Amino acid sequence: MKIYVTFDINSTRNAILKEQLDKLGVDYTIEASNEINFNEKLTTDQESLLAESFIKYGITIIDNQKSELVQRIKDSINEMLEDDEASLYKVSSYLADKLNYSYAYLSNFFSENTYTSIENFVILKKVDYAKELIANTDLTLTEIAYRLNYSSVAHLSGQFKKTTGLTPSVFQKIIKKRKAFNYNN
Amino acid sequence: MSLTNLNVLLADDDEDDRWLFEQALNDLKIKTKLLLFKNGKELMEHLQKANHQPHIVFLDLNMPIKNGMECLIEMRKDVNLKGIPVAIYSTSSSEEDIENTFVKGANVYINKPNNFEALKKVVDKVLQLNWQYHTSNLNRENFLFRI
Numbered sequence: 001m002k003i004y005v006t007f008d009i010n011s012t013r014n015a016i017l018k019e020q021l022d023k024l025g026v027d028y029t030i031e032a033s034n035e036i037n038f039n040e041k042l043t044t045d046q047e048s049l050l051a052e053s054f055i056k057y058g059i060t061i062i063d064n065q066k067s068e069l070v071q072r073i074k075d076s077i078n079e080m081l082e083d084d085e086a087s088l089y090k091v092s093s094y095l096a097d098k099l100n101y102s103y104a105y106l107s108n109f110f111s112e113n114t115y116t117s118i119e120n121f122v123i124l125k126k127v128d129y130a131k132e133l134i135a136n137t138d139l140t141l142t143e144i145a146y147r148l149n150y151s152s153v154a155h156l157s158g159q160f161k162k163t164t165g166l167t168p169s170v171f172q173k174i175i176k177k178r179k180a181f182n183y184n185n
Numbered sequence: 186m187s188l189t190n191l192n193v194l195l196a197d198d199d200e201d202d203r204w205l206f207e208q209a210l211n212d213l214k215i216k217t218k219l220l221l222f223k224n225g226k227e228l229m230e231h232l233q234k235a236n237h238q239p240h241i242v243f244l245d246l247n248m249p250i251k252n253g254m255e256c257l258i259e260m261r262k263d264v265n266l267k268g269i270p271v272a273i274y275s276t277s278s279s280e281e282d283i284e285n286t287f288v289k290g291a292n293v294y295i296n297k298p299n300n301f302e303a304l305k306k307v308v309d310k311v312l313q314l315n316w317q318y319h320t321s322n323l324n325r326e327n328f329l330f331r332i
Contacts, residue, residue, distance in 0.1 A: 039237075074321055114320075115215055115313050124317060131327035165294075165331030170284075174329065177288045 020053045070113050072099060073106060077122055081129060081148070088149070091122055127163045130156065134168055135175045141168055191217045191312060192237065196228040196256065197245040197274065202297070206243070206274075209305045215312045225251030229259060232266055239269060241315045243295075246275040246282065254286065261290040270318065270328060272311050283331065292328045307332055 014030065021028050024046055027039040042050070051061050076098050080086045086094060092103040095118070099106060110118045126148055133144045145156040160168050193210065197203050203221050210217050220239075222228040225248050232242075242260075244253035253273060260266040272293035273286045283294050293311050298304045310332055318328050 078322065115316055121317070121321075124314075124323070125321075128323045128327065131329070132324055135327055164329065166329065171329060174284060174287045175327070177284070178290070181288050 016057050016059070020050065020057075023053065024050060067113070069099075069109060073110055073118065074121070077118070077125055081122075081125060091118065123159060123163055127160055130160060130168070131164075131171065134172050191215060191241070191316065192239040193217045193219045193241055193243065193312070194222065194228065194231070194239045195219065195243040195245075195274070196222040196225055196248065196253065197243075198224055198248040199245070202245070205301060205304060206308070209301065209308050212305055213309050213312070215309065215316070217312070224248045225253060225256040229256055232260070232269075238266075240319060241270045241272060241312070243272045243274045244291075246273060246277060246286075254289065257286065257289050257291055268325070270315050272315075287329060292330070294331045296332075 017030055017036065021030075021036065024042075026042065026046065029037045031037050047061070054061060073095060076095055077091070080089070080091065080094050092107075095106055096103045101109075107118050110116075110121070114121070116124075130144055130148055133139050133147070134141075139147070141153050141156065145153045148156065150156040150159070157168055160166075160171070164171065166174070195203060195206050197206070203223075207219055207221065210219050220231070222231065225244075228242070228244075229251065232239075242256075244256055246253040253275070257271055257273070260269060260271065267290075270292045271290065272295055273291045274295050274297060275282070276297050277283075278296050286294055293314070295307055295311065298307055311330075314330060317323060318325060
């Protein structure tokens, strides 16, 4: 005996998505044919579970793959900034060597998926690091500049001011006052 | 994290300013969902009962009924609201006002730009920064920018 079937592709897709998503036991809404919204962030385990159950149906979580490379780029930048030797390299050659893609590809990919460029992210990250050191250590600006591989205090101060709109000393004053204000309340 | 909509709230008593802000957001590449409030009281009432926390709140300082500073202080005292990034959006450029809002827990201080292109640029910059704080390993304690 033989039977013939026909598909309504939308119902099929929704039924599969629903069946697999329900198994996770979390709240979600199917926003569009290719977009699922979760009320709460999935854990890494939940994400891989979902990815696994989807793959049987030929469904791939696109965004996760994208954000994985973005994350690897960000992690490499963090490593680079924290490693004294690595910080002597140029960002472009360091990332290209480490991640095995051309820098042009990485740079485009990053910009397309994060609203910012690798260059800007590196600056933001360095300034964040400088903020951390200004707020929580007794290091002088000269020492901080040296540690973050700036050629001079002027260079650090300039980039700090340009990025945050505040000079390092004003930032330091505000953070101190804020801490005092929080303790008093 | 994906490039999903950022939930943005704005409290400003000036109707024109609210309208301009909305137009500016619509012109940006970053996708947003905006809710507008006419004063601090409306905003706080919404925040108290909302199921989802916004990604960022823009606060005008001078508003009737409840001003921006009062909202900021209330938010920072509330366990559920203290983590929401706040951008002060004001015409005041007094150093004292600026410092005071930072000390009370504001994350960004914006001088209201006087033309539309500048406004778009400024809002875009704030949303980009905010997005980085949501998705990257940056220290929230030091989320402090004057734009």
